[in-house]
Amino acid sequence: MKFEEFVCFKATIPHLQATDRDGAIAELVSALVTAGEVAAESAKDVTKAVTKRENEASTGMGKGVAVPHVKHSTVKKVVAAIGHSSTGIDFASLDEQPVYSVILLISPLDNPDKHLQAMESIFRHLQKERFRKFLRQCREPDALQDLLREADENPSW
C-alpha cells in the first residue's frame, strides 16, 4: 500500500505544540477533523480509544518513532496523520528514548487487511535510518509530502 493511499496530507503537523503523548495524539486527531477525515463529534472518542490502546502497550517502537493506532467506526478507510516534535515526547518507547515522529493511524472496524497493509508500508520505510532522518527533517507539510511520494515511487529507496 502506498503512503499516498492513506496518509492525509492535510493532516501533517511539522511542529507539534503538545509535549506529552496524550496531547500529541489529541492534536493529530484534531488535524484529521480539520481535514474532514474524522467527524468532529467523534474526535474525543477517537482520542480516548487511541490513548487506551497506547496504555495497553506502547507503540513507541524505538528510534524516535511511534505509531499510535486504533480501529474506529468513524472512518470508512484507513487514514493517517503525521506529526513532528522538536522537543521529543515520552511515549514509553521500547528503547526508552523520546519520540520525534508520530504517525497516527485510524482504521475502520471491518477491514483488518487494509490496516495490516498500511502498517507494512509504514514499517518498511521506518526501518531505514535514512527515511527516519528525512522524516525528522521535514519542517513543512510540502517537504513531508515530497518525501512520502518519493518513498512511494521507489519502494527500495
Added chain:
Amino acid sequence: MSRTRVGLRREDPMQMGERALEKLVCETIVEIRNADGLHMRPAMQFVDLASRFASDITVSNDDTEADAKSIMQMTMLAAARGTRLRIRAEGPDAEEAVNALRELVETRLFGEPPPEGKG
C-alpha cells in the same frame, strides 16, 4: 508435525578449524489463523517469545524476511489471516523455538478470537 524439518548443519571444517561445530536448524510453515492477522500486538507477542530463545530466528513470506526478534521487522510482514509464513531457527534450541512459536500462532491464535461464524 510433518511440516517441520529438523536437521544438523555441519559448518565448513576449513573455517571452523579442526573441531567442526554442529548447529541445529529447524524450519516450519505456519498459517495465520486469527481474524485480524499479524498486527502489532501479536507481532509483539511473537517477538517476546522469540527473544527467549538463543537461536537465530527468521520469519519470511514470499518476498520479505524478518528477524523474529525485531518488532519493526515483524510488523513489516503484515500477514493477514490465511497467510503462510516460514519460521526458521538456527541454534542450540532451534526445535523448541519453532514449536513454541507455532503454538503461539496456530493454537493460541495470539490469544485473539478466530474469525466469526464463517470460520
